[in-house]
Amino acid sequence: MYAKTLIPGPRPIPALMATTSQADTLWPQLLGCSWVPFGNTLQAGATGQLRIGVDRLQVVLDGDVVLDDDANPASPEGWWAAVDALNGHCIVIMIRSGTVDLHHPQAGDQLAALLHTDHALSAALPIITNLTT
Numbered sequence: 217m218y219a220k221t222l223i224p225g226p227r228p229i230p231a232l233m234a235t236t237s238q239a240d241t242l243w244p245q246l247l248g249c250s251w252v253p254f255g256n257t258l259q260a261g262a263t264g265q266l267r268i269g270v271d272r273l274q275v276v277l278d279g280d281v282v283l284d285d286d287a288n289p290a291s292p293e294g295w296w297a298a299v300d301a302l303n304g305h306c307i308v309i310m311i312r313s314g315t316v317d318l319h320h321p322q323a324g325d326q327l328a329a330l331l332h333t334d335h336a337l338s339a340a341l342p343i344i345t346n347l348t349t
């Protein structure tokens with residue numbers, strides 16, 4: 217499951233949240249690419265990219281597609297402007313499946329409970345778009 221959101225503040229931060237059932241195998245790869253527990257200071261130079269197309273959304277690490285979905289969730293108002301303000305980057309947050317229901321009204325509280333735990337990792341990644349087909 218994927219969801220785009222804006223983290224509020226004076227300069228809203230665009231984020232993509234993704235749940236994965238592959239956390240046990242994916243986490244070592246993410247940590248090796250300088251991802252950090254959600255809420256920790258993001259590492260400069262974290263590797264990966266978020267590819268967004270008309271009919272596809274992917275997270276790619278070292279050329280390997282680690283998450284792939286044939287849907288591109290709706291962007292909240294201001295999301296792309298916030299991406300532009302961060303020079304084409306957004307925060308990607310990978311969450312272990314079963315720890316957060318991204319559609320639940322209390323999802324924010326559920327996410328807050330994951331801060332600084334091994335249940336969610338994050339990185340600032342560049343966005344590569346292909347919106348032609």
